[in-house]
Amino acid sequence: MSKLQEMVAALPAEPCCPALTERELTAEEAELTAAMFKALGDPVRLRLFSKVASHPDSEACVCDIADVGVSQPTVSHHLKKLKEAGLLASERRGTWVYYRVEPAVLAAMGRLLTPAPAKAA
């Protein structure tokens, strides 16, 4: 189990962190959250994630998404990173390996980016 996964497992509850606009993150929260953003901070990984996310049931075989312009080992490497960040889960079904997005994590990240409420003028 990756270090990040341990951190995730040790978290109090599902909603990891408050919106970035609500209060400043603690160092620990920032460490955890930054790792998730970092995972999406590579063009190849972002495309892979988007390919999985936009598939039916948010799930896809590696063979369905591997066409992103890099070698197959590199694809595998990036999928591993996404998995370690908690964004994807994988499961082997016969010859193929399927990756699926973790909807709760996606929602949590979206919540982080909630814009600040408009100030009373």
Next chain:
Amino acid sequence: MSKLQEMVAALPAEPCCPALTERELTAEEAELTAAMFKALGDPVRLRLFSKVASHPDSEACVCDIADVGVSQPTVSHHLKKLKEAGLLASERRGTWVYYRVEPAVLAAMGRLLTPAPAKAA
């Protein structure tokens, strides 16, 4: 002007990209969007951004947020990165420099992370 800022300026409209779950991103979209996630993918930058975002009017002087455990030049370096990614804007007011979050960009990123609609069972 940074290369990224040029890319941003060349974009068609405000809402950069569809939700990641809607359709797969093109290589170009992924390049642009990954740069934004990457900017938030460092713990120090994420804390700086959060500090600015959680200040009144989503605006803060460097001196108000510089206490994140790294040297002053490093803070300046990270703020520059956030600015180049289009997440912050800066303005000098006398002796101090104020950084402000770009609300539209924050909202656009949040939209990217919209979870997929639940499939009909």
Next chain:
DNA sequence: TGACAACATAGACGTATGTCGAAGCTTCAG
């Protein structure tokens, strides 16, 4: 003008990251 405060830039350095080809592991068809 000079001194100081607030930030930014420059240069250097160690580490992390993205990429590849080669080799290894699983599973299934024959």
Next chain:
DNA sequence: CTGAAGCTTCGACATACGTCTATGTTGTCA
């Protein structure tokens, strides 16, 4: 029991990144 397909792991390499100290720049105030 092969052999092949699908994926992962390994090892190597160039580049990018985060950090620091030293130095610039810009503005204020006496």
